[in-house]
Amino acid sequence: MHSDLLRLIDEVRANKKQPPASGVTRATRLREELGFASLDLAELTVRIEERFGVDVFADGLVQTVGELDDKITRAGKK
Amino acid sequence: MSKNILITGVSQGLGLAIARAVLAAGWNVHGVSRRLSAEFAALQRGHAGRAHFHAFDLGRVDAVKAELCEPFLPLALPLHGFVNNAAVAYDDLVANLDAARLRAMYEVNVFTPMLITKHVIRQMLLKQVAGSIVHISSISVHTGYKGLAMYASTKGALEAFSKSTAREWGERGIRSNCVVAGFMDTAMSAGLTAEQREKIHRRTALQRATSPDSVAATVVHLLGDGAASITGQNLFVDSGTI
Numbered sequence: 001m002h003s004d005l006l007r008l009i010d011e012v013r014a015n016k017k018q019p020p021a022s023g024v025t026r027a028t029r030l031r032e033e034l035g036f037a038s039l040d041l042a043e044l045t046v047r048i049e050e051r052f053g054v055d056v057f058a059d060g061l062v063q064t065v066g067e068l069d070d071k072i073t074r075a076g077k078k
Numbered sequence: 079m080s081k082n083i084l085i086t087g088v089s090q091g092l093g094l095a096i097a098r099a100v101l102a103a104g105w106n107v108h109g110v111s112r113r114l115s116a117e118f119a120a121l122q123r124g125h126a127g128r129a130h131f132h133a134f135d136l137g138r139v140d141a142v143k144a145e146l147c148e149p150f151l152p153l154a155l156p157l158h159g160f161v162n163n164a165a166v167a168y169d170d171l172v173a174n175l176d177a178a179r180l181r182a183m184y185e186v187n188v189f190t191p192m193l194i195t196k197h198v199i200r201q202m203l204l205k206q207v208a209g210s211i212v213h214i215s216s217i218s219v220h221t222g223y224k225g226l227a228m229y230a231s232t233k234g235a236l237e238a239f240s241k242s243t244a245r246e247w248g249e250r251g252i253r254s255n256c257v258v259a260g261f262m263d264t265a266m267s268a269g270l271t272a273e274q275r276e277k278i279h280r281r282t283a284l285q286r287a288t289s290p291d292s293v294a295a296t297v298v299h300l301l302g303d304g305a306a307s308i309t310g311q312n313l314f315v316d317s318g319t320i
């Protein structure tokens with residue numbers, strides 16, 4: 001998994017005054033487990049776009065950390 | 079604190095007055111229009127390094143990201159305000175409505191401003207800026223004028239967009255408001271006869287045209303921290319339409 005992805009997730013959590021996420025795996029669900037609401041996901045999208053140059057929500061809903069990671073990997077190969 | 083303010087339609091008229099007022103408030107301007115006017119160039123000379131100009135045709139909806147936002151307004155630039163001022167007026171009777179002209183007007187007045195708003199909100203999210211968005215609307219939305227049905231509909235769309243933007247992003251401190259301007263003596267209204275102007279003036283409490291400087295001062299207020307509790311509103315600066 002891209003290590004910067006975990007850092008970006010924690011940045012969004014920090015803005016919500018939440019501690020860094022622990023035990024995040026590819027299966028971790030963004031909404032249910034990390035507690036990200038729609039505005040938090042929008043913020044995460046921008047942080048990922050700034051870091052990796054890919055808009056991860058541009059083509060539909062994303063549920064898990066692994067799905068985000070795959071989109072970043074795919075964009076990097078283009 | 080200095081702010082970076084994006085303003086469209088800065089070459090003349092109200093947009094130029096807003097740029098001048100924003101610079102006078104001590105903030106930086108990122109101005110957009112198709113051409114760099116002598117007046118805006120003079121503002122640039124008078125405020126070294128604080129008045130930036132980006133030439134772009136707002137009718138080019140599909141180029142907004144690649145040719146306006148990415149080169150000139152990178153995500154890393156903290157933006158504190160966006161003034162959606164540029165617009166065109168296609169006036170005619172509804173009975174003569176032409177689809178191509180309607181579409182061209184919606185692209186400049188509505189679609190591109192919405193896309194810029196998307197980009198501006200993303201920048202504000204990244205930089206954690208509680209920014210302010212101001213759309214310039216028109217009194218024609220609220221009174222109705224013969225010949226302005228199509229134009230007024232673009233402004234009505236912006237008022238609705240602004241209201242929901244305010245609801246959606248208020249949680250992050252981002253505000254959105256409209257300034258509803260009355261009739262002003264600018265290039266946009268140059269086609270009116272003296273008689274038509276008189277008629278419009280008589281429909282206001284102050285019996286005169288709206289001053290662009292008064293509209294600009296209201297915009298500056300909405301951009302500033304003094305307006306921190308104002309969002310989702312339409313502020314009428316219209317000589318008191320009656």
Ligand SMILES: NC(=O)c1ccc[n+]([C@@H]2O[C@H](COP(=O)([O-])OP(=O)(O)OC[C@H]3O[C@@H](n4cnc5c(N)ncnc54)[C@H](OP(=O)(O)O)[C@@H]3O)[C@@H](O)[C@H]2O)c1
Pocket residue numbers: 086087088089090091092093110111112113114134135136137162163164165166186214215216217259260261262263264265266267
């Ligand atoms: N005048 C009135 O009576 C009145 C009343 C109520 C509301 N308003 C509103 O006030 C705002 C300002 O209008 P104004 O009276 O100052 O009009 P204006 O003198 O015609 O100025 C319009 C500005 O928009 C820019 N613009 C137009 N089309 C553009 C395009 N495709 N791409 C980029 N820039 C473009 C123009 O610059 P370039 O030509 O250099 O591109 C110019 O700087 C508008 O939103 C208008 O609807 C006006």
